[in-house]
Amino acid sequence: RDPHGMLDLVLKFPAQCREAANITWHYGVGASEAVEIRRIVVTGLGGSAIGGDFLRCLADEYGPIPVLVNRDYHLPHWVNRNTLVIAASYSGNTEETLQAIRDASRAEAQIAVVTSGGKLADIAKQASYAYALVPGGQPPRSATGYMFFPQLTYLAHRSLLRHQFEHDIEETLSILESLAKRLGPDVPTDQNPAKQLARALYGKIPVIYGSQGYRGVVAYRWKSQFNENTKIAAFSNVLPEQNHNEILAWVQAQKQAPNWAVIFLRDPNERFENPRIVRRVEVTTELIRRVAPVYEVLAEGESLLARLFSLVYIADFVSVYLAYLYGVCPTDISYIDYLKAELA
Ligand code: F6R
Incomplete structure (x- = not known):
């Protein structure tokens, strides 16, 4: 049922x-918390950029x-000591992110690192940047x-957001847990909207529209x-620009x-927004x-x-179920690995 673990x-x-949400930060001494932060740049690629x-x-x-x-490799030229640069790379070895942190250091920016290890963790420890080491x-x-x-x-630690997130985090976690129960592999297709959507998308090119x-x-x-889990072409855009x-x-x-399928990501609040x-x-x-079927995900x-996070999590289920329908391995990233090896 789940041969590849995804x-x-x-x-x-x-x-x-x-x-x-409970991972400990090592605050380091490289970042002066007295400096006023006027801009934040999160630098990272692919799966690690999404958090940004x-x-x-x-x-x-x-x-x-x-x-x-x-x-990208380089940071904008306006980055300076009043910029907080968060370098995010799960492996800690992505060359673009390693280049960007060099730029950040040269610009005397405040630097924080999120990684599971690699060169980025070494740099953070050596330079005494703030860092969070994730599993x-x-x-x-x-x-x-x-x-x-x-x-x-x-x-939150540096008081850089005007909002308290404790309640939001609890709500998010309980919705994710509930979605896991409703969309999990044990729930049969006739009661499982993620499996139904995956079936409907089989053989189609998904185009995903966000409604603002x-x-x-x-x-x-x-x-x-x-793209990554299912190994298919897919496209996205957002209204009103679309x-x-x-x-x-x-x-x-x-x-x-002839085989497009459109998914609209909707929000119960958009009517008021x-x-x-x-x-x-x-x-x-x-x-x-x-000309094409249109599905909605709320x-x-x-x-x-x-x-x-609820919309993000539904995508995880649908893309993995669709990978299994195609008989491809959702964890495989052979082309990304090939590319990184060719560039090494
Ligand atoms: C693979 C994936 C990729 C990586 C990207 C950058 O699962 O999601 O998009 O995230 O190649 O690598 P990291 O995240 O290690 O900096």
């Missing part, structure tokens, strides 16, 4: 998040400090809890999970490929349904953290 990791994700995306969503909502996620040994994309929650607790705000980040995570260009692709999308978006989703759905919970 489903097991997905089922353990709520426990991972609970553990991650989540942090950005929370910072956008609660402020006061803007967060930029840097998925290693699993694919980075399955370690999002480990890579994200320490970032949140570090920002944090759903854009989550749509990208869905796309990446289909309505100003990509919407036109649906006029004759079928001539390029912005009723215009709800109308946009309705009209966009009506247009796409002329976020759960009250807090932004819970709504974000």
Whole structure:
């Protein structure tokens, strides 16, 4: 049923998040906590960058400090001593992230590191940067809890977010635990929406649309999970921007490929946040349904953290079930490994 262990990791994700929210920080002496932080940059790639995306969503909502996620070798030139740079790499050996932390050091930025080890852990210890060491040994994309929650607790420690998260974290964990029960492998397909969606997507190219705000980040995570776990092409975009260009692709999308399927990530609150978006989703759905099936996945919970993580977690189940339907190994990342080896 689970020959490669990814489903097991997905089922353990709520426990991972609970553990991650309590991981100890080594504060070091390299970062002066007296310096005023005016900007935050999270630098990382792939599965390790996603935690930064989540942090950005929370910072956008609660402020006061803007967060930029840097998925590149070099940091922007405006990074200076009033910038907090969080270097996030699960393996600790990703060359782009190692280059970026050099930039951060040169710019005399405040530096914090989240990793399971590797060169990044050595650098953090030697330079006495603040660091959180998370448990290693699993694919980075399955370690999002480990890579994200320490970032949140570090920002809380330094009072860089105008919000208390204790209640939100509890709500998030209980929703994740409930989803694990409802979407787990023991729940038969006729009662399991994740298995149903995986079946519906078999043989199709998924296009995932977020209906504004944090759903854009989550749509990208869905796309990446289909790429990495399922080994299929998938695309994502976000409204309202999609309505100003990509919407036109649906006029004759079928001539390029006849087998698209669209997933809309929805939120129970979007009606209150912005009723215009709800109308946009309705009209966009009506247009796409002329040529492709459209499915909806609804976020759960009250807090932004819970709504974000519930949508992310559903993607884990759907992408792994779909991998099993295709008969591919969800843990395999042979092409990424090949590329890293060729560049070594
Ligand atoms: C593999 C995965 C990748 C890695 C990326 C960066 O599971 O998710 O996207 O996250 O290659 O490596 P790390 O996370 O070790 O810095």
